Amino acid sequence: MRFRSVAAVSAAALTALVLAGCTSTAEPSESPASADPSVSDAALCEAVAESGEASEAVTVEGTAGEPSEVTFEFPLDIPALQSTVIDEGSGDPVEAGQLVSYALSAFSADTGEKLGDIGYGDTPVLPAQISAENPIGQIIGCAAPGARVVATFPPSDAAGGEVYVFDFLGVVPDAAWGxxxxxxxxxxxxxxxxxxxxxxxxxxxxxxxxxxxxxxxxxxxxxxxxxxxxxxxxxxxxxxxxxxxxxxxxxxxxxxxxxxxxxxxxxxxxxxxxxxxxxxxxxxxxxxxxxxxxxxxxxxxxxxxxxxxxxxxxxxxx
Known part of the structure; x- marks a missing residue:
């Protein structure tokens, strides 16, 4: 399978953070969160990409929280990142700095081919910290758990355009809950x-x-x-x-x-x-x-x- 963008969040984090805290005697890092949480949350809500012709052209089949299938006319022209909500979810909206669990199905915008599913069932991906600056924040903004979103990514030098059906599974506590x-x-x-x-x-x-x-x-x-x-x-x-x-x-x-x-x-x-x-x-x-x-x-x-x-x-x- 080949994933980029959102799917790369976990892999990139793993590569970048190995050794980063436990092999050093450095002082603990300061929290990246804003001194005013309301400012961070407002920025997160505003960070979500706008819906557009590309993301709205994708029809999704399947239940939120399970792998999906899509139909769209390809090749799909994607001028910029676009995000369209399919299911709004329920409960309290996510806040900047929280850890979120997620899953996604990925498709080629050029051929419609399914590239794969990650994060479902017994193959979870690591929770990610959401912010206005990272791809997850730009896809779901301050959505509620259970939200399902179609995100369309424009082509890059490394890959063609891609379509993600992104499921926001829930907020993960930042301390042990057992x-x-x-x-x-x-x-x-x-x-x-x-x-x-x-x-x-x-x-x-x-x-x-x-x-x-x-x-x-x-x-x-x-x-x-x-x-x-x-x-x-x-x-x-x-x-x-x-x-x-x-x-x-x-x-x-x-x-x-x-x-x-x-x-x-x-x-x-x-x-x-x-x-x-x-x-x-x-x-x-x-x-x-x-x-x-x-x-x-x-x-x-x-x-x-x-x-x-x-x-x-x-x-x-x-």
Missing amino acids: EEQPAVEGMPTVELAEDGTPSVTLPDGDIPTEFEKATLKEGDGQVVEQGDAVLVQYHGVSWDTGEVFDQSWGGQPFTFSTNGGVVQGFADAVLGETVGSQVIAILPPSVAYGEGEINDADLTGQTLVFVVDILGVQPESS
Whole structure:
């Protein structure tokens, strides 16, 4: 299958963000959200592409939330991005900065050929953060969950024109939503702020020398498997110093592949867990940044504690 534009959001995010948060000791990034949410939401509503002759020429068959088929006279002339609402959905409109789940069927504007479906059934794509600047925001604006939209993309140097039937499946929480689990004796304790930001209290005693993890909240979503791309919030504390050395909270959720790009212990923390879960993991140097003399320059030799909220998963084959 060949997808671009909207479908590329997940793949591009995966490529760009691998290693971006967990392999650095940089200070947490500041939130990209506007200081005035109403301004961001107004911009999102205004960002949606106008309906036009190209998008209105597409007839869609099928139920919103399931793969679709279309008919239109081809080749379809697409002068600019156009967006036509087929189903308005219901509930509260999406707000700028929220995470959204979506799916789409894609078609060639030149031949009418179906290029494929992504995001449906057991093959989800990672949730994406919506804004007025990205393609999803320009397709659905401030639509309500359940909305179905026809989006027509003009040809580019890399590809011909394309027609997408885009389904806005819903808003995804930006913190774990699973059922709380009993505390595990000997593990650090975790308290959550109102927005979900964790804080960790380390127990007294010797620093652990083996990898350990425990599920703090058990979600009801898909199981994370080897090779999957995963969207998470995380909070990292050094057991040696007691200091927070990195976290995604206050910025954007972090995307990585369990096949590499993060230290082994971080991937092991989420493998076998379900979407919606929150886990805590203890990483000795052997599955973190290696043995060696502890210093202020990096995390070599340190035992790390991560609290990880699993927000979404994308199978390797998607």
